[in-house]
Amino acid sequence: MMTMSLKKILPTINSPQDLKGLSAAELDQLSAEIRAKIIETVSKTGGHLASNLGVVELTLALHYVFNSPKDKIIWDVGHQCYTHKLITGRQKDFSRLRQFGGLLGYPCLEESEHDIYNTGHASTALSAALGLAIARDRKKEDYNIIAVVGDGSLTGGAAYEAINHIGELRERLIIVLNYNEMSISPNVGALSRYLSYLVSGQPYLRVKDQAKSVLRSIPKIGRPLIQIARALEDLIKKTFFPGIFFKELGIRYLGPIHGHSLNSLIEAFENARRYPGPILIHCVTQKGKGYRPAQINPKRFHSASPFDITTGQPINKENNPSYSRIFGQAVAELARSDKDILAITAAMTDGTGLNKFAEENPDRFFDVGIAEQHAVNFAAGLAISGLKPVVAIYSTFLQRAYDQIFHDVCLMDLPVIFALDRAGIVGEDGPTHQGANDIAYLRHLPNIILMAPGDENELRHMVYSAFQYGHPVAIRFPKGSGFGVPVQKDFQFIPVGQAELLKPGQDLLIAYGNMTQTALQVASRLETERISLAVVNARFAKPLDEKLIPEMAKKSRVVFTLEEGVVEGGFGSAVRELLDRQEIYNPAFRSFGLPAKIYPPGKTEEIRQFLGLDPESLAKAIKDFYQKENLL
Ligand SMILES: Cc1ncc(C[n+]2csc(CCOP(=O)(O)OP(=O)(O)O)c2C)c(N)n1
Known part of the structure; x- marks a missing residue:
């Protein structure tokens, strides 16, 4: 042990093959070294710290069991790929993570043969994995395909479409579900609730509690016995056969697995490797694992700007309020006197500045998960009923909802307000995140009004004015802080189309x-x-x-x-x-x-x-x- 801790292992890992000969203790040591490297680097470059600290063992176990690049690993969103980058020959460039001319913070085909599919937007890995599996079989090749997807990304509609198809085709592929109960904020939705039920680990209590509630819901006389029997059978199935939901969809479920135990992970992946159909491994991890400030506040460290390692505090505090904050503040203010205003986010409450609105109006605020299409469609339903929804989504992610904007909002000329945050150049996140396309993808749609403020003060007036127009409106504004211009307290109306x-x-x-x-x-x-x-x-x-x-x-x-x-x-x-x-x-x-x-x-x-x-x-x-x- 003593000699091992003196000699660093990470510098000796140039490819996943180098992991194969490591002992359990050496793999543990490597996990610690990788964590330290990620913390040190991200403290300087900024990046997705908490997500990456959560998947160190999971990534090592994957590369230990499988043979990349022959076996193919697809990272959903891809923001959690830092360990993967570190052990696939990119250590020397790692200090230039997310820097100009440096490594991308997401998988990148050009960087490595181990990056086999580019990602950045959520919920794409399962569909891509199925495509790869079909291609593999048609070409009569033999390798494993592994899609790593977070529970947050499993809230996206595209992931359900993939599950639906995977369950039908029953191709051999492995889904690694990285379950940490978090999207950027705490995860939302009924499936998330189901997954947490699976890991809750109190089957006996649950059986008792739920049996009571089932019995309570049955009228004293009259309900046929068979119904009681069915309800109990269902309850027992759910409790004693975890993952029955996936199983019934045609996907074998394995878990929950301790996502920081290399032994458990390796054993689970070995089992999955031999399974002839689709299999989902439910790994339970902790976001921010190994760095206390990120464990305590995984939301802030989801995507962190450079920070002081000792305190966890950001190094460069932004002096001027951000556009997102000005936007969120304006909506919150307007909502105080107009109870018809509602706000919707697709898993980006803080990023879009809607946290203030959410605090003040929990019953008028909706985090729908990573479900941009649903967010827009849902807003259309609210708007056609006379309410005033604001949908705040980053420019790049709203691309997902193009048809909903056209079909559900613009064609019916519904007064939905779109706040397109991160419009324009977004910097370190790279190509998948540039807010480049919104003007072009919205401009030709009927009825929609497109506006963009010259500064943060004008953004306030635009938010106010948008509520008066009675049409779909998209307001685009950039990432980061404003110019520091004085922000007027009173709202001013800007007539439509006035330059x-x-x-x-x-x-x-x-x-x-x-x-x-x-x-x-x-x-x-x-x-x-x-x-x-x-x-x-x-x-x-x-x-x-x-x-x-x-x-x-x-x-x-x-x-x-x-x-x-x-x-x-x-x-x-x-x-x-x-x-x-x-x-x-x-x-x-x-x-x-x-x-x-x-x-x-x-x-x-x-x-x-x-x-x-x-x-x-x-x-x-x-x-x-x-x-x-x-x-x-
Ligand atoms: C379509 C789309 N919408 C929003 C985002 C922003 N986003 C990036 S990561 C993330 C949360 C992902 O949660 P999860 O998949 O559970 O991964 P974790 O970070 O918890 O490991 C979100 C909402 C995105 N990348 N793509």
Whole structure:
């Protein structure tokens, strides 16, 4: 033991094969080393600390039993893949986790042959695993397919669709359910309740309690005996045959397994390896395991910014309130005088700033789980009944609910308000999380109003105004803190489609949302270059200001648009279409925004520079444009 603890094991692990010869004690030591490495790294880079600390043993046991990359492991969401990365040849790059040019915080096909499927959004692993299983069999190959999915991700509709199909096809595949009772917040829903019932470990008490309640619910006389017998049989089945729910769906259930006991995990995975059909292993883990601040507050450490290891406190406290907070505060305030306002989140209560609303109005707040489609459809039901739902979902995750927005909200012109948080560049989470597409995927839908505030103060007024419009409204705003502008207490009404001229000038730069501030900086830089740009805060991408924009465009030699959204089909396209409709063909035209490409993770500012969307690069690009068009 003494010699083992002196010699570090982690540096000797270059591939999962290196695990195979380790003793139980060495595997335990390795778990401790991995935990220390993850804590140390994430304290500097930020990242999904609690989720990763919870799956150290689970990951080691998987790689100990199975033979990756021949056996294929798919990580649902993928945010829990740090141990996997550390033991699949990426230790030397690990300090650059989530940094510009460094490792992605999620599985990444380009990084390693052990990453066999990219994830980032929840509830996709089971469907992908089934696809892989069918492909394997058709090609007459022989390997194991393992999908690791959290109980939070099992609240997503896509996971149920997969279970439904898996139970029908009965392909050989292994589902590892990482059950920790948490999504980002405590997990929600009836299935979550069922899973916790399975691990509650008090079968006798439960039989007694439930038997009593069954008996109580039966009228003294009249109820046929057979019904009583059925109820009791059902009760006994549930209690003594755990996982009967999965079994009856055609998926063998194994568990609950102690998710931090390497022995139990290895034994369970060995059993699963030999099973000829679909099998689910229910592993019970603790989020944040091994780091006290994360164990105590797994929610805060789900995705942590850099922190001090001793205290667990964040290193850089944000000075200005975040957009999410301003949004949540505004809804909470408005809801005090309007009891018809309700708020819905898809498993992101804190992230969307709705925690204040939730505290004040528990009966008007709904965390529906990772179920964006349901969230929108549910809101439509509320809205058609005269209530005023706000659905707060990150831009990237709302992509899931495109059809519900179209079919259930826009076609019926229902006044549902969508708060699209994390719209634009999100930084360290990388390609799956960029809020790039919302303008383009919403702009062509009927009846919807699209707006984006130029700063956090305007967000407040937009939330207030959205409730007055009586149509579907989507307000997009970025991740992180605002500009620190004074936030007015009184709400102001913004008429639909009214843009704001911020600065006069010879030619025209129209900005949407948070890029308004950048536009002002660009214009000011260019003043010294003999380029005079009027700056307009568009406020709306739909409807556009059909008066101010054409009037100013007619007077300009060139029109620029600026947005932190994908250019194809985005805000700039909308302006161009407006000018075309009004037959304004004279000004030259150039849109700046996000490319429809994959760009690396990193700090938001670094990505802006990389994409040429920082003030300096934009000023240069505009100057070059003037030169090319002989406008100087
Ligand atoms: C479609 C979608 N919606 C929301 C999220 C944000 N999100 C990331 S992880 C997570 C919780 C996942 O919980 P679980 O699967 O139980 O994993 P744990 O972190 O508890 O290990 C959520 C809601 C997401 N990744 N994808």
